[in-house]
Amino acid sequence: MGERYDESDGVEKAKIPLLRGQHEAEDDGDILVETKKLWRIVGPAIFTRISTNLILVITQALAGHLGELELAAISIVSNVIIGFNVGLLFTIYKNTNSYGMLFRDSLESWYYKILILMTGNLEDTKIAVDSLSICMMINGLELMIPIAFLTGTGVRVANELGAGNGKGARFAMIISVTQSLVIGIVFSVLVVFLHDQIGWIFSSSEAVINAVKNLSILLAFTILLNSVQPVLSGVAVGSGWQSFVAYINLGIGMLLFHWTSTRICHGLDLQAQKASVRINKWSISDSEARN
Secondary structure (H helix, E strand, C coil): CCCCCCHHHHHHHCCCCCCCCCCCHHHHCCHHHHHHHHHHHHHHHHHHHHHHHHHHHHHHHHHHCCCHHHHHHHHHHHHHHHHHHHHHHHHHHHCCCCHHHHHHHHHHHHHHHHHHHHHCCCCCHHHHHHHHHHHHHHHHHHHHHHHHHHHHHHHHHHHHHHCCCHHHHHHHHHHHHHHHHHHHHHHHHHHHHCCCCHHHHCCCCHHHHHHHHHCHHHHHHHHHHHCCHHHHHHHHHHCCCHHHHHHHHHHHHHHHHHHHHHHHHHHHHHHHHHHHHHHHHHHHHHHHHHC
16 A cells, blocks of 8 residues: 555645734735735726816816806816716715715715805806816815725725734824825925916916916815825724714714805895895985986
């Protein structure tokens, strides 16, 4: 008979484990390894979101070079009419099982659309709508990067916590927040240094470009702040705190919309007072003319 298989030899030869230890990922623990894991998720997400959003950006840029009125019209169509529908459908897709997150994401998406509607009540409507829509379009295009980091961070944190590796989840969070913040700083600096040139992408009107230039500092700070908040939301979602995040964002959203609605009502009240003064003035003038 042939030689019998010695199990001890097999055990000695099995030097390489089939499954890695649950805390062995921590030994990987350099930035390059975690970055590769993160960008396998974030990279395709950024490409998909930016490619989809570029359709509206290119459309608005082409319309902007036709004239100020055309840019204002396409801005209202793309940001308000299409934006309300896309915002609702996107939040339904993301939060089919969470009504709190659905309502919060809808408010977050609709907030920017309401700004366009409010801007239409200013004195120089075309310039105001054009400049604000250009800044919102630039911010929205860059915002696709932090939103992609939200997805990637949630997946990485959930994976590490599911493996019982709390330190790995913390390390993944630090890498995600740091890289998203660095990208936000780079884009903010570009906006500040190119404040007098970014408007030329969307319009050839000097008035619109000057208005965009005046909003460039605010745009830079908005980009910088938005580079951190979505990533932290991704950490909370990956940790299983979806409802907690929903209640916090919903409370902030309600306070914000209360302030916004108060300002709108105050503005409408002022307009009504001006209209009543003009009507009374005209009626008095007519009565004096008859006498």
